Amino acid sequence: MKRPEKEQLVAELKDKIKGSTALYYTDFTGLNVKRMTDLRRRLRRAGVEYVVIKNSLALKAVNESGLAGIRLKGPTGVIVAKDAIAAAKVLTDFRKENDQRPLVKGGLYEGAAVDEALVKKLASLPTRDEALGQLVGAMNSVLAMFALALEAKKTQMDAPQQAA
16 A cells, blocks of 8 residues: 555544544454444444454554554454444443454543553443433433422322312
8 A cells, every 4th residue: 555545544533533532443253254243233223333453554544643552462443433322332341242353452431541441441331322212211200200299299189179
């Protein structure tokens, strides 16, 4: 690959990284083309990109984005995510189904380094939509209980008048 092509790849990855909250570095060794295609489709459905790029170019893009890079060895795929939790869920679910492949080498979440254990913890959290749904459900139940309490109070107030 010639220098202008490399610079273009770095610039494209840098643009993707700027709009993201998380990067996960994976080692896709042991996955065949069918499994890789399946992983890419699942990630794409979740609004996440999976980029396979040379380690030196990936690190250059990460460093130029103002984030701290880590040392990478071997084949690396970079998951670039705006929703870190959704990406972690897809990755964790895929790994469960495919003999713990791809391996998680590490990554960055909101500028801080993460490891495989933290990716698993992120996967166990509710997504933004799920969390908002839980919040709305909690607020709805509080309002429903308040309405029932008011109704019960009204019934109590009306009861002595009916007896007279």
